[in-house]
Amino acid sequence: MMIIVDAPVPKAQAEKVLSLSTKIELAQVPAFGQPLPKDLLKEAEVIYTTEADFDPADAPRLRWVQTNTAATNPIMHRPIMRGTIPVANVAGAYSVAVAECALGMLLALTRRIKLGARAEKWPEDFQPWQGEDLYGKTMGVVGYGSIGRQIARLANALGMTVLACKRRPDERRDDSYLLPGTGDPEGRIPKAWFSQSELREMLGQSDIAVLALPDVPTTQQLIGKAELAALPPHAYLVNVSRGAVVDEPVLIESLRAGAIAGAALDVFAEEPLPATSPFWKMPNVLVMPHIASWTDMQATRATEVLIENLCRDLAGEPLLNLIDKKLMY
Numbered sequence: 001m002m003i004i005v006d007a008p009v010p011k012a013q014a015e016k017v018l019s020l021s022t023k024i025e026l027a028q029v030p031a032f033g034q035p036l037p038k039d040l041l042k043e044a045e046v047i048y049t050t051e052a053d054f055d056p057a058d059a060p061r062l063r064w065v066q067t068n069t070a071a072t073n074p075i076m077h078r079p080i081m082r083g084t085i086p087v088a089n090v091a092g093a094y095s096v097a098v099a100e101c102a103l104g105m106l107l108a109l110t111r112r113i114k115l116g117a118r119a120e121k122w123p124e125d126f127q128p129w130q131g132e133d134l135y136g137k138t139m140g141v142v143g144y145g146s147i148g149r150q151i152a153r154l155a156n157a158l159g160m161t162v163l164a165c166k167r168r169p170d171e172r173r174d175d176s177y178l179l180p181g182t183g184d185p186e187g188r189i190p191k192a193w194f195s196q197s198e199l200r201e202m203l204g205q206s207d208i209a210v211l212a213l214p215d216v217p218t219t220q221q222l223i224g225k226a227e228l229a230a231l232p233p234h235a236y237l238v239n240v241s242r243g244a245v246v247d248e249p250v251l252i253e254s255l256r257a258g259a260i261a262g263a264a265l266d267v268f269a270e271e272p273l274p275a276t277s278p279f280w281k282m283p284n285v286l287v288m289p290h291i292a293s294w295t296d297m298q299a300t301r302a303t304e305v306l307i308e309n310l311c312r313d314l315a316g317e318p319l320l321n322l323i324d325k326k327l328m329y
Contacts, residue, residue, distance in 0.1 A: 002043040002061075003310075006031050007050045007068035013303035020310055046313075048306050052078040056085055064319060066309055068302045070094055070147070070293075071242065072328045073215055081325055088309055088321040089329075092146040092177035093301040094293035099150035101292035102210055102240045103158075105264035108286050109236055110134060135159035140206030141190075142199065142222075143213025143241060145329075146176045149184035151210055151240075156189050163202050164190035167218075177305045177320050196222070203230040208238065214329040215242035223247065228254045236262050240292045243268035252278050255285060266292045 001021065005028045009017075018024055027040050036047070036054040047054070047065045052075040056062060064086040067075060072089065075081055108114045111131040123129060139155045141148040144164040152162040164187075172187030184190075194202040199222070203209055209231060213219050223237075224247040231237070237260060239246060248269050254260050262284035268277075271290055279285050309319045323329060 001025065001045045002027060002040070003046040003048060004029065004036055004040050004044045005048045006034070006036060006053075007048050007302070008299040009048070009303050010300050013300060013307065016307055017303075017310065020307070021314055024310075046310070048303075050074060052080045052087075055079050056083050064088065064309075064313070066090070066306045068299075068306075071214055072323060073242070076328060081323075081328075086319060087323045087325070088305075088319050089323055090177065090302045090305040091321050092179065092183070093305050094298065095146040095150040096179060096182055096301075097295045097298065098147045098212075098240050098292040099154055101266065101288070102151050102212075102238050102264070103154050105266070105286050105288065106134070106208060106210075106236060106238050109262045109264055109284070114286055134208075137161070137207040138163060138205055139208045139210060140165065140202045142202075142209060142211050143219075144184075144187075144190070145212065145214075146174060146178070146183055147240065148210070148212035149174055149187075149189070150182050151212060152184055152189045153182065155208075160208075162190045163192050163194065163205060165194040165196065165199050165202050166213075167196055169193035169195050175320075177308060179301070200227055200230040203227055203235075204232070206231065206235060208236045211237070211239040211241045211245055213241050213245060215244045216328045220244045221247045223251070225250045228260060231260050233259060233261065235260050236264065238264045240266045243271065252282075255282055262286075264288075266290055 001023050002025045008031060014026060017026055029037060032050060038058050041054055041059040044059050045061050045063050050068055056079055062085055065080055067089045070089050070091045080087060112129050115129060135158060138161045140163045141152050142165045144166040155162055174183060174185045178185060222245050228250060255263060264286040266288040267290050279287050312319055
């Protein structure tokens, strides 16, 4: 089994892949920005990739593809997404990292850690430093996939009530890859479930709204004027999904007007975020440069999903995390 890899794979995980079977051959090629070599594509049965920059017609033996991303944005317009070859992602691999970042950003706002990060002397006026408890608050999670469920797990541990919004709220189970002891696989944490058409109703009950949904045609600018107006004035918005799901000019207007208390943003419609963006200078906004999943364990955990799927393939079992090419997630 020839496996082409153009995604980061730590040495220990590469050795683990090779140990699965004497039939496995691992061909690692330079990552990012380079088409996959056609001579290797002729023999490839599995491809582990970031951008899937190849034509499936050049890979006659290809049986399935694994991306090292949870989102489909990098490969949405690639030829592989138009054919019948199965494509899996690494949903669940980054849930811990992104959830910890989301809660960290939220705490930086609610406990005024952002204020402390730039302080240079002991304050004379302590009033601006007064924090807000998260215990007893309600968090509305928009997008209840593997990341949303891990955020809900942490929020629940902090004593928060969790509400969940997803495309099919009747589908409570999560069958994606899970790290042990993470997420909400049975969907037991939320106090209430809402469909996308009921989003404003959920936001009206939320002290914190967390966006953890994919950027697909049905979610672009999902959070607009009406949705932001539905949030209480004391509410915070946390976005660890994609910038395109928010109408940013309307969000800026809402923040300036005090219509919501603040926002913690890891993603933006334009990246890198321009130096001229008002977000940089807004005191009630925390900006991060799209690094919520980027930790010392990122490549390791992503490769573990590949290993799990290789084990399943060798055993003749169904693959995990298969992407629905119509829904694009």
